[in-house]
Every structure is written in C-alpha cells, then in structure tokens.
Amino acid sequence: MSSAGEGLSRPLPEQVRLHVVELAAQVLGSMQPAAIPPPLKGIARFDPRKRARLGSAPIAAQLETDKEFREIVAETLQEAWPELVASLEEGNVPPAAEPVLVAAAAYLTRPPGWPELVETARSDLEQAAATAEGNAQEQTVVRLREQIAAQKAAAKDESDRLREQLKTSKAEIADLRRRLHDARERTRVAEESAAELRAREQEARAAVTSATSAAESELRKLRERLADAERQVEAGRRAAREGRSIEDARVRVLLDSLQDAAAGLRGELALPVAISRPADSVTAVSPGRPSVRAVPARALADDDPALLDQLLAIPHLHLVVDGYNVTKSGYPTLTLIDQRSRLLTGLGGLAVQTRVEVTCAFDGAELNGPVHVSAPRGVRVLFSAPGEIADDLIRQLVRAEPPGRAVAVVSSDREVAESVRRMGARPVPATLLLRRLGRG
DSSP: OOOGGGTOSSOOOHHHHHHHHHHHHHHHHHSOGGGSOGGGHHHHTSOHHHHHHHSHHHHHHHHHHOHHHHHHHHHHHHHHOHHHHHHHHTTOOOTTSOHHHHHHHHHHHOOTTHHHHHHHHHHHHHHHHHHHHHHHHHHHHHHHHHHHHHHHHHHHHHHHHHHHHHHHHHHHHHHHHHHHHHHHHHHHHHHHHHHHHHHHHHHHHHHHHHHHHHHHHHHHHHHHHHHHHHHHHHHHHHHHHHTSOHHHHHHHHHHHHHHHHHHHHHHHHTOOSOSOOGGGGSOOOOOOOOBTTBOSSSOOOTTOTTHHHHHHTSTTOEEEEEHHHHHHHHOTTSOHHHHHHHHHHHHHHHHHHHOOEEEEEEOOTTOSSOOOOOOOTTEEEEEOOTTOOHHHHHHHHHHHSOTTOOEEEEOOOHHHHHHHHHTTOEEEOHHHHHHHHHHO
C-alpha cells in the first residue's frame, strides 16, 4: 500500500503491515454493524482466524484511506500500549520497544514525524533480518563445516577400509590365479593321460577283437573237424554194425552210377551186345563218366533254365536242397511250417518224376526241440545239429559222397555255392528249382 500522501516514500514493511492488518481484523470483529465500513462488512462476518488472511488487502486499503476507521484501530492500540503511544507523541522511542510495534503504533496514531519512526523501524527490521540471516548463514556454514568434516572422516575411514579390502582382494585374486593355473596344468596332464589311455584302449580292443576273431575262426574250424571226425566215427560204427564199411557203400554207389551211365550210353549209341569189336582196338579218348563236372550235351551256365533238367537226367544224381534258402526266395511271407510243407510237397513230386536221391537240409540251430515233419516218399529231410547251421550240414553231405558221384546243391547262398563247387558238386540257384517245381 502507498503512504506517499502521508509522508511515506515506500510501502510499510511487510511485518508491520501484517501486524496492523491483524490488529484491524480484531477490531473489526468487535465493532457495531452500523460502524463497520461498507467495503469491510462482508469480511467482518468471516471467522476471526480467516479475516486477516482472506481480507488482508481490503483491510489495508481501508486503513490507508479511511481516517476514522484508522483512528478506531489506533484507540485499541493505545488502550493496549498507552506508554508506547504517549512516548511516541512526545517524540521518544522506548529503547526496549520492538521495531514492528513502534512502526505500527506510529502508522496508526500518526504522531509528529511518524514517517521517520516508520523508516527507523524499517532500518532496524532490515538490520535485524540481516543479522539473523547472517547468524543463520553462519550457523549453516558451521553446520556444513561440521558435516563436511564428518563426511571427510567417514570418507577417510571408508577409503582406508576399501584400501584394505582391495589389498585383500588382490591377494585373493593372486591366489586364485595361481590355483587356476595349477588346475589348468592338472587338467592338461589329465587330458593327455586320458587321450593316451583311450589310444591304448582302442589298440587293446582292436587286438582283443582280432584275437577273438582269430580264436573264433580257429574254434569253428576245430569244431568242424571234430564234427567230421565224430560223423566219420559214427558212420564207421554204423557200417561195422551193418557188416560193411563206408568205403564199401561209396564203391557200391559209384558202381551203380557207372553201370547206369554205361547202360544209358550203350542205349544212346545203339551199341551191339558183343563185348569186343575191331574198333575197340583203336586208341582214342573215351567219354568221361557222367558227373556234375561233365554235363551231357553242352556246358551250361549256373543260371541257365535247362541246367537243372540236364542235371536231373544224370543217373544216380544226389540233389541236396538248402531248404530255408529256397523257401525264403520263393514264398517268404508264409510261416516256417507252411514254407517247409510247400517245399517238401514239391520235392516229393520231383523225386517221383526223376527218381533221383533228394535230401532237403533245414537250419535247426535255433530249434528248442525236434521238429515233426512228414517227409514225402523219396525225400530225405534233415535238420542241422545244435550249434550248427544248415550250410555246415550241406557241406557234410557233399563231403560224404564218393569222388565221381554226381551231386547238385540247390542254394542261392554264394558262400555255400563256392564251397560245394570246390568239393566237386554243382551249385544250382534256388530260382531254377522254384521254376521247375512251378512247372509240376
């Protein structure tokens, strides 16, 4: 608010203005409604705690412009502080009086020279505020210095603690690095040892495998020799019981073959019955005895469809059939019982038609007991003994025949075919027999 018209060059200090407004608000609540200035009637109805806060500007303006209202407020002040008001009227300021109260009293009562009193109070208030602010700043500085000193001490302690921890950590890291280096060295040595052990293990396994394979091969050969020896002994015993030897039986079979071959050859050549003729004295190469190595008419390949028919025409031919090899080539979807039955039925018809000796060998190595088979007339059915396979049984049958007898082995097993060929028998693929049986 401006008091230039009353002699003030600047507005009242804020503290003085607030004190004057608060005093006027108290007086306003005690005035008669008719005496209340019109601009302040609404404020007078406020709660006493809200008048000074909400009506500060209107009350200050009314005190500035309404002399009568200001004098009413001044009277209240004079009643509260009569000595102060009297001293100000005389131009004296009590030494112990508060500057705010002196300025408020001078502003309301308007004694002579009151603007100077207000300015003096302003100077005192500013000086007190500056002093208080300086003291507060000094206290703040002291407090800040103390905080800084405490923080420095704490920082020093923390720094010392961190240095100690760093020193300990460095020592631990050095120890861990040393341990890691030792562990890596041990790991490297262990890996090298493991690699060496694996290499030795592989070499040992290879040696064991080779030795095992050789031992198994040798054992198999020994078993075959033992089986052959046992069979020869058994055959010798059986021949001895029958009053003749194995050699006698072989000679008899060979003799029958030669007789039949000679009779067949005499019939084909239409030779006379006379034992000797002039041409007999001519030196020449006589035809060999019929066998699988000298097939009549012409030499045929193993897969020639006419091969089996020409072999079956040889007198006293022994036809050995690899049973399951044939059935699994011709009708593998049937059960083993049905395979055997179908094959044996066909072989029975073939034996009746050709009058050759037929032996069918089946693998009995996996059998838990004897198999009941109804063999057709003219067909011998054999199962390999436990621990043996049908291939071994077929080789034994070929080996048992005398040299020179015609023997044909029906099997598509290449190993069986090669082995029986070396023994003097003629191998025949299973497809040729299946085709022959299919013709009926």
